[in-house]
Amino acid sequence: MARDKWNSRLTFILASIGSAVGLGNAWRFPGLCAKFGGGAFLFAYIICMLVAGIPLLMMEISVGRKTRGGAPKAMRGINKHFEAAGWAATTNAFMIVTYYAVVFAWCILMAVVSFKFATTNSTVETASTLWQDTIQTTWGTSFSGAGGNIPILVVLALLAAWGLIYYCIRNGAASVSKVVKYTVFLPIAMLIILAIRGFIKNPNLGDALGALFVPKWAALGDVNLWVNAMGQVFYSLSIMMAIMFAYGSYLDDGANIAEDVMIIAFSDLAVSVLSGIVLFTTMYSVGMTTEDMSASGIATAFIIYPQAIVKLTAVPWLNAIFGFVFYFMLCTLAIDSAFSIVEGVSTAVSDKFAFDKKKTTKTITLIAAAISVIYITGAGVGWLDIVDHWTNAYSMIICGIMEALAVGWFFKTNKVLDEINKNTGKFKMPKWWFNTSIKILSPLALSLFLVWQLIDLIKTGGRYNAADYSLAAELIGGWLITIISFSSGLIIKLICKYNKALGDRVKAVEAQEKSWDEMGAANVRIETQKVDNQDIEDGPVPFI
Numbered sequence: 001m002a003r004d005k006w007n008s009r010l011t012f013i014l015a016s017i018g019s020a021v022g023l024g025n026a027w028r029f030p031g032l033c034a035k036f037g038g039g040a041f042l043f044a045y046i047i048c049m050l051v052a053g054i055p056l057l058m059m060e061i062s063v064g065r066k067t068r069g070g071a072p073k074a075m076r077g078i079n080k081h082f083e084a085a086g087w088a089a090t091t092n093a094f095m096i097v098t099y100y101a102v103v104f105a106w107c108i109l110m111a112v113v114s115f116k117f118a119t120t121n122s123t124v125e126t127a128s129t130l131w132q133d134t135i136q137t138t139w140g141t142s143f144s145g146a147g148g149n150i151p152i153l154v155v156l157a158l159l160a161a162w163g164l165i166y167y168c169i170r171n172g173a174a175s176v177s178k179v180v181k182y183t184v185f186l187p188i189a190m191l192i193i194l195a196i197r198g199f200i201k202n203p204n205l206g207d208a209l210g211a212l213f214v215p216k217w218a219a220l221g222d223v224n225l226w227v228n229a230m231g232q233v234f235y236s237l238s239i240m241m242a243i244m245f246a247y248g249s250y251l252d253d254g255a256n257i258a259e260d261v262m263i264i265a266f267s268d269l270a271v272s273v274l275s276g277i278v279l280f281t282t283m284y285s286v287g288m289t290t291e292d293m294s295a296s297g298i299a300t301a302f303i304i305y306p307q308a309i310v311k312l313t314a315v316p317w318l319n320a321i322f323g324f325v326f327y328f329m330l331c332t333l334a335i336d337s338a339f340s341i342v343e344g345v346s347t348a349v350s351d352k353f354a355f356d357k358k359k360t361t362k363t364i365t366l367i368a369a370a371i372s373v374i375y376i377t378g379a380g381v382g383w384l385d386i387v388d389h390w391t392n393a394y395s396m397i398i399c400g401i402m403e404a405l406a407v408g409w410f411f412k413t414n415k416v417l418d419e420i421n422k423n424t425g426k427f428k429m430p431k432w433w434f435n436t437s438i439k440i441l442s443p444l445a446l447s448l449f450l451v452w453q454l455i456d457l458i459k460t461g462g463r464y465n466a467a468d469y470s471l472a473a474e475l476i477g478g479w480l481i482t483i484i485s486f487s488s489g490l491i492i493k494l495i496c497k498y499n500k501a502l503g504d505r506v507k508a509v510e511a512q513e514k515s516w517d518e519m520g521a522a523n524v525r526i527e528t529q530k531v532d533n534q535d536i537e538d539g540p541v542p543f544i
């Protein structure tokens with residue numbers, strides 16, 4: 001079966017930027033800047049990106065290209081005992097996309113109902129409750145009574161979201177290549193439009209830019225700032241989510257990974273900063289400050305920002321247009337990240353079982369869509385909050401630790417570095433930078449991040465939000481989903497063991513796979529054979 005391939009270098013870069021640049025850039029990054037000293041958080045974010053984000057991104061893409069596989073196959077290529085780590089990342093990513101698609105649906109819904117910002121009764125109060133009234137959330141986790149309601153508008157928005165996600169990846173890299181040419185540039189264009197609007201006749205422009213860019217250096221002493229900066233880097237760059245292994249596996253051997261990753265990482269940073277400019281200038285222009293902003297992306301986008309929209313101008317219909325542009329921009333940001341997650345999961349499954357890729361993608365999309373219905377009920381926001389917290393604060397971080405340990409301590413990092421620098425020109429990833437990060441700094445930083453989260457969990461008696469959520473919801477949405485993610489490798493192994501047909505298929509696939517060293521030796525033999533054949537056909541090859 002022929003493997004998917006990117007049709008150009010630009011397509012790969014755009015697809016990777018599209019995956020990396022998501023809703024977290026548009027709303028969570030500005031919110032964290034507001035909470036943690038503006039420029040101080042930006043400074044910490046850049047440090048974390050350089051120390052851990054870029055090296056880990058290079059590692060995933062290069063290992064994916066070398067092994068020609070998704071996360072489980074790639075990790076097995078490093079060390080067969082770490083295949084389970086690949087499955088943990090893949091399963092965790094699947095859990096994430098089940099609710100990420102719902103957030104995408106909310107963005108679609110808000111874009112559709114943005115005309116309400118132009119109605120005569122559109123006030124700050126009605127704007128702040130527009131989203132929650134439309135989705136009819138109870139803010140709790142009980143499905144009884146109003147908690148079991150599913151508004152028809154939200155159902156239609158969810159169907160549209162999943163339909164668009166599947167359409168973008170229906171033919172793998174081929175269809176993704178066609179889509180990203182539009183979905184990457186559209187949100188940037190709209191962010192620029194919104195940023196320009198934030199600069200025009202803004203009496204508080206200086207205060208807005210100062211709040212975003214001028215560091216409050218004392219904030220750097222807050223451990224929470226560094227924990228959140230590191231977490232935002234991992235979440236924003238799409239690492240530890242099985243995506244970049246898959247995207248790397250579609251690269252040809254001539255790709256310049258070192259340079260491409262730098263372009264991807266700094267493009268992601270640029271969009272985050274641009275989003276910060278949009279949020280800060282818009283909100284300050286209507287008299288709001290960082291005190292009114294929230295580190296919660298959902299609160300910022302759906303509750304706080306609408307209050308600014310209705311106060312943008314004295315012309316209601318113009319406010320509605322800006323509201324539509326903002327939410328349509330969020331839609332274009334969300335779709336790339338959503339379909340890239342499904343693509344990463346689909347690649348992992350089809351690699352393992354030699355299933356037809358297109359059918360696998362369709363099946364995974366349908367299963368994920370069915371599960372996502374939970375999050376559009378009246379209790380959906382509460383369940384989404386729980387699952388989001390556990391998949392990001394615990395599962396994703398543990399996956400990162402396992403990846404860094406696998407490459408840094410159970411493999412030779414120089415081999416991975418050689419793959420990264422295989423076709424580099426002026427820029428090469430320095431050995432000291434890559435090795436220090438993968439072997440020491442990344443696993444150490446991730447471990448400290450995890451310990452910090454666990455300490456908070458212990459302090460609250462193992463609960464995330466006991467005041468608003470039931471114990472059963474937290475056990476299922478938190479503990480159980482995390483256990484499933486990290487036992488998924490064992491579950492798949494047991495299924496293959498007791499399902500002979502499936503087991504035989506897996507054995508056939510694994511028999512064709514080679515370890516990193518064996519692949520290198522095989523390539524040498526192939527090249528040698530090519531030279532021998534050339535000698536036979538054309539005579540001796542001249543010595544140069």
